[in-house]
Every structure is written in structure tokens, then in C-alpha cells.
Amino acid sequence: MGPSGGRAATITGLGIELPDRVVSNDELSKSLDTSDEWIGQRTGIRTRRIADPGVCASDLGIVAARRALEAASLAPSSVDLLITASISPDQIFPATASRVAYEIGAVNAGACDLSAGCTGFVYALALATGMVSSGIHQHVVVVGAEVISSVLDWEDRSTAVLFGDGAGAAVVSPANGGGRILGFDLGNDGVGGDMLSLPAGGSRMPASEETLRARAHYLKMSGSQVYRFATRVVVDSARRVLEKCGRNIDEVRLFVPHQANLRIIDAATRRLGIGDDRVYTNLQRYGNTSCASIPLCLHDAKAEGRLQEGDLVLLMGFGAGLTWGACLMEWGEA
Template sequence: MASSRADRGATISGIGVYLPEHVVTNHDLSLTLETSDQWIRQRTGIMRRRIAAEDQSASTLAIPAGAAAIKEAGLVPEAVGLVIVASISPDQIMPATASRVAYALGAENAGAVDLSAGCSGFIYALAMATGLVESGIQEHVLVVGAEAISRILDWEDRSTAVLFGDAAGAVVVSATYGPNRILGLDMGNDGSGADLLQIPAGGSRLPATHATVDDGLHYLKMNGREVYRFATRVVPRSAAQILEHCGFSTSEVDLMVPHQANTRIIQAVARRLGIAWERVFTNLDEYGNTSCASIPLCLMEARARGLVYQGCRILLLGFGAGLSWGSCLLRWGDPVGVTTI
């Protein structure tokens, strides 16, 4: 029997990641900052992070991650109809980093667009891809979260320099008529908190000048206390809403994969949702906060550890600049390039 458009859904058909080789430990940072390994671990849960080489950028991190995802999906690059790059550290204001990524991958005729939603960017990009695939406009969309955040950090500011790492993670979102699919998405934003997490200068609101450079206004600035309050208030509410919409309870979530911002935030969110820590995946101890790359990086590692498997229900949670948030509930289907045992 032929399937109707109403049966059409979207699924993650391939996944890939890329991590720079250079590792910076908390001890390394303590040599130049007034901090210590103990101070960083206690407040963030982070032990080390990856830092991109001088000749690397968001696009050069994104390209191998995207290539791996396309290969795992069993596709040729020409089959990808759209490339979306979510990033807070794009190559340039224009052109889109996605245009360089698409060209380098060989998806030369694909559409290419960047998405800026802070650390919620991967969820937002996933939502865009899901809508385009479910509607039949696209068959395969490549979503990449790519960050060279080290380029936008003030390495003399311990409140931000210790938190972030560089990485890229990618997924291919493809059409499906099976049960393993993206089940629901929720997104929101509170612009009253726009100044709490920002890069003040470099855009049309505050163009680059000698003064903005001298004043360090092209670096990431964050009010950590207020971001914590925001995340622990809004993210559990968003997660509860998407679960209710999809007809599931928190007890039916097999794995929670949150944006890897801070262990304290993640613990508070899990506690308020009533999700046991054993069902929460974290890897920020190894990679720090990789912003838009954090969720796909977690998915890849969780699958490698056997925590992501055919049919499991996964709750993805993002939050960040804007102040933005996003939640996604999906039922996992093994990509075609993965052999299950």
C-alpha cells in the first residue's frame, strides 16, 4: 500500500563529528589564568577541551564532520538538498559558512544557510531541516553545528576562557515512513535577556572600530549567574511541554542529551524533570562547552557506548544566547551505515 504524505516523517540517517587534535587541560589554563583545576572542575565539571589549530575555522571543522555524516547516511554529496550550519563562531559575517562547507563537500547545487541561535542553534537547525523534509520540500538536509569558539574568547577572562572548546558535529536529516523519527520540537526565545550572553561589537549595531577592538568588545561576554537562572527555569518547562505534546512521560525517556554548558545546570534540569542521572548523557568533562556542536557530539559518543540504540527515545535540550531554548524528542533509527549487533 502506498504511503501518504501524512505518513512522511524525518529521521537522522547519518551522524559525524570532528575534534581538533590539540588538548588544553585545566592545569594548562592555570599557568596563565588565576584559576586551578579544582576551581574549574567544582564549578563547571570540565577537565579539558579541544582547541583548533591556527589554520582551522568553523568551516574547516564542519567539513569532515559533514562528510562523515553523509557517508554514514549512504548518500553521495549531490543528494543533499540543503546545508545548514549553526554556529556562534562562523568564518565571517558574510558569506554564509555553509556555502563554503557545501562546496567543499561536493554538494555544489545544494542550498546553504547559516543559523544563529546561540547554543540552541543545533536544535533550531534540526527543526528547520525536519520541517523541510516532512513537507516534502527536501529529501536530505545536512545539519552541522560547528564552533571555533577559541577565536572569540578573551583568554585573560577566566569566567569564559575555561568554559569553551572547539568541535563540529553533523547529522543528515532524511525522509522516512517508519516509526523511528523526530517526534516533536519546541523552540522559544526571551529577547529581554539578549545582553546576558553576547558578542557586543562587529555587527551593524556596534560596528568594528579601533576602540571596540581595544575594549575587547569582539569577545564573548556572559553573565553566568543569570544564564543559570534562565536555563534552570525555562529548559525543564520546554522539555515538559514537548513530552506532553508527544504523549510521553519523563519515565519513558531513555536518554536525555542536553547542551553541554555546565554540570550544575544539567543536574538542575534533570532534577526538575525527574530524570535519573543514569539516563543523562554528558561529556563536557572532556570537551567543555562546544556550543552548537555539543548535542551531535554527545549523540555520537552515546551511541558508541551503547546508550543510543534502535527505537530508543531521546530528549535533546538546547539553550543559549537570545536568550533561546529548544527541545526535541525523537525515536532513534540506526543510520544505514551502522551495523547493529
């Protein structure tokens, strides 16, 4: 049975895409007043991928979605819905998902974007699971796609060093016995809306010469406030989803947190009592890829043999909004 008492859903295929260009901390130190030592110690990040100029979120999302469908052995025409989550979408509208669905040949699919900060992938996975569990849809593709480098202020060392580009996609379909998504805990606290945002370019602060001068079309963040929020919600939300599903932390085989900062992950996992051997991280090589971070982790963990059928897996996202979202699943691609 699925989380809502309907049929069970599971992830039947994963796909990723990363830009070729690897940018090290030392390379960033040439144009910013920073160092490999500072970035490494404060965040754990060593390198990130940066897309070439002209590459947009959908370009990466298209490749990731195609690969996820191949992995799931599913024809694009069988997809009922495609959801793209991103903090760096192609445009405000139309939806990035519309182009992704069109380019992969998902001719029978609806397509829409979802905005929930870096929690976008977990939120989209929750909606996909609901659609499949309820029987409204058979196959939903969830894409997290980011070219965050296009909205970073490359003169602001406090944000520019943290993020990276990439995309990850997952196909969500009815479970056939192998694995199943067990439940979610989703949350939002709008009081922290200004702690992490891209202030201008929407209806609240339309584009003008003044917003350009104020560099208000770039990502802004109060790092220390977001840090405090993140360490708290990761622990609380993880505990809530485990309780909702009647499971306990000792049963979790792999914890996959959003890859924002190794110190956030270390502090949270210490409080939760999960050993490093059960925590997956790849932010060291990719930085914070926002909505792409969790599917990138799942893909890499699987490639490294760290995801086996039946494993209890806990996903945990957090980000702008402020939002957070946890998902508990028994891994299995059938």
C-alpha cells in the same frame, strides 16, 4: 507520520570532528588566575579541545559533514540543503554553510547559516525536519561547527575556561520505519540579549579602534544570570515537548542536554526526575562546544552503545538570544 502531519523524518547519519589539541584545566591555570579545582567543581569540565591558529569553523564542519554523509551512505550530490549553526562562524558573510557545501561537493544543495546561540543545532534540526516532512526536500544536512577559542577573551577567566572547539553533523532524511523525529519546542526571550553576546563587529556596534580597545569583539557573559535562565528553561521546555508529543518523562531512555555546565544539568534532571543513567554528558572532556555539543553527544552516545533503535531521546538546547529548543525523537537511522 512526522510532527506536522507530513511524512516522518529521522537522522540517518552522524559525523564529528575535533581538533587534536587537548587543553587541561591545569594548562589554563598557567595563564589565568584559576584552578582545576574551581573549574571542575563549578562546571564539571576537565579538558577541552582547542583548534590550532588558522583553523576556522568550516574546516571542522566540512570533516563532520563528510563523515555524516558516509554514515548515512548518501552521496553529497543528493543533499538538497545544508544548514550550519554556529556562534563562531567563519565570517559575518558569506555563510559558513556555503563553504562547507562547496568543499563536500554538495553541488545540488542550497546552503545557509543559522544563528540562535548555542540552541542553533536544535533550531536547524527543526527546520531540516520541517523541510523533509513537508516534502520540499529529501535530504538536509545540519552542521554545528565551532572554533569558539577564536572569539574568547583569553584574559577573562570567567568565560575562557568554559568553552571548547569541535563540530558535529547530522543527515536528516525521510524515515523508513526505524526511527522518527516526533516534535519540537522552540523559544526565545530577547530581554536577555545582553546576558550572552559578542557585542561588536556587527551593525549595532561596528568595528572601531574603540571596540578593539574595549575587547568588545570577544564573547561576553553574565554567568549567574545565564545559569538561572538555563536551569528554568531546560525543565519547562522538556516538559512542553513531552506534552506536545503525548509522552512522559519516564519513557525517555536518553536525555541529551546542551553541555554548558554539569551543575545546570544536575539541577534540571533532578527537577525532571531523570536518573543519571538516562542522562548523557561529555562536557567533562569537551567543555561547552555550543552548536556542536548535541551532535557530539549523539555521536559519542551511539559509539558507547547508549543509543538503540526505538529509544525515546530528548534533546535540549539553550543559549544566547536568549533561546531554547527541545526535540523529542524515537532513535533510528532508517
